[in-house]
Amino acid sequence: MSSSKGQFEQGYQPEVQHQSLPGLEKDLKPGSLPDHLPTPDGGSQLYKAAGKLAGRKALITGGDSGIGRSTAILFAMEGADVFIAYLSYEEEDAQDTKKKVEEKGQKCYLLAGDLTSQANCKKLVETAVKELGGLDILFNNHAYQMMVNDIKDLSEDQWLHTFNTNVHPFFFLSKYALPHMKPGATIINNASINAYIGRPDLLDYTATKGAIVSFTRGLANQYVAKGIRVNAVAPGPVWTPLVPATMNEEAIKQFTSPMGRPSQPSEIATCVVFLAAPDSSSITGQVIHANGGGFTTS
Ligand SMILES: NC(=O)c1ccc[n+]([C@@H]2O[C@H](COP(=O)([O-])OP(=O)(O)OC[C@H]3O[C@@H](n4cnc5c(N)ncnc54)[C@H](O)[C@@H]3O)[C@@H](O)[C@H]2O)c1
Numbered sequence: 001m002s003s004s005k006g007q008f009e010q011g012y013q014p015e016v017q018h019q020s021l022p023g024l025e026k027d028l029k030p031g032s033l034p035d036h037l038p039t040p041d042g043g044s045q046l047y048k049a050a051g052k053l054a055g056r057k058a059l060i061t062g063g064d065s066g067i068g069r070s071t072a073i074l075f076a077m078e079g080a081d082v083f084i085a086y087l088s089y090e091e092e093d094a095q096d097t098k099k100k101v102e103e104k105g106q107k108c109y110l111l112a113g114d115l116t117s118q119a120n121c122k123k124l125v126e127t128a129v130k131e132l133g134g135l136d137i138l139f140n141n142h143a144y145q146m147m148v149n150d151i152k153d154l155s156e157d158q159w160l161h162t163f164n165t166n167v168h169p170f171f172f173l174s175k176y177a178l179p180h181m182k183p184g185a186t187i188i189n190n191a192s193i194n195a196y197i198g199r200p201d202l203l204d205y206t207a208t209k210g211a212i213v214s215f216t217r218g219l220a221n222q223y224v225a226k227g228i229r230v231n232a233v234a235p236g237p238v239w240t241p242l243v244p245a246t247m248n249e250e251a252i253k254q255f256t257s258p259m260g261r262p263s264q265p266s267e268i269a270t271c272v273v274f275l276a277a278p279d280s281s282s283i284t285g286q287v288i289h290a291n292g293g294g295f296t297t298s
Pocket of ligand 1: 023061063064067068085090113114115116165190192193235236239242
């Protein structure tokens with residue numbers, strides 16, 4: 001194993017910080033190494049690619065930062081061209097991800113847009129299919145969350161906005177993408193550990209993630225006989241811009257797993273690569289729980 005000790009020299013543990021929504025990768029402390037995986041000695045090693053997605057074409061929402069960014073880079077290392085969607089505020093992060101994908105020798109296309117709009121979801125799929133020349137992989141990855149401790153303080157507007165962001169676009173994007181997908185294509189949805197543990201201070205978000213798990217299974221059943229697989233990942237704590245933009249100081253201090261650290265975005269991205277690649281050819285309707293061994297709220 002070639003481990004570069006010191007690659008994660010700032011440590012895995014987050015620094016307490018606050019960012020404005022939607023949060024930026026460039027301001028995250030410590031930052032992540034999107035193409036490296038942690039090693040047991042506290043170092044890291046470059047992800048080893050094997051041409052698993054050679055010639056494939058992938059659309060990733062929220063691809064500018066965090067888990068989406070690392071997935072875009074690992075997809076490129078495996079030989080796929082990628083199209084990433086993001087919010088216009090995140091242009092700098094998106095340009096950086098594009099540069100990193102291109103450094104891996106693949107094409108990267110960008111489109112900024114708010115996916116709470118059905119029209120933007122349609123435009124995104126149409127543009128991605130046109131630019132990429134087809135579509136083999138859809139990673140529904142974007143999300144909104146905001147901590148509220150008590151349902152009495154959770155506004156009706158926030159409840160609707162969370163569902164409008166996290167759930168409805170997954171339906172729209174899948175609906176518009178599937179007519180372009182051939183047998184062997186895959187959809188991967190980003191759920192969360194919170195769907196399973198029922199995190200109390202993220203009630204609306206937790207409910208959307210439960211909906212995503214059920215949507216994944218139902219859509220998988222619809223398309224299994226057509227050769228298109230639909231799966232999900234359910235990450236535990238992962239240090240990404242979403243966290244300092246939406247969680248309070250106390251939650252950031254406790255942002256860890258039984259492994260003694262949060263996951264790196266790359267540790268979720270490897271699961272997405274697996275679900276996108278033929279290695280998982282008999283797996284559909286399933287969820288990979290990449291959560292550092294965390295199964296409870298405490
Ligand atoms: N970070 C964690 O601890 C964690 C844990 C479990 C699940 N997840 C899931 O991982 C996924 C990726 O999040 P991340 O942690 O990498 O954070 P992130 O902040 O890097 O990515 C979230 C992205 O969602 C996109 N987004 C938000 N609202 C949008 C909108 N209205 N229209 C279009 N795009 C929008 C933004 O581009 C943003 O970059 C999310 O689905 C999140 O729920 C994260």
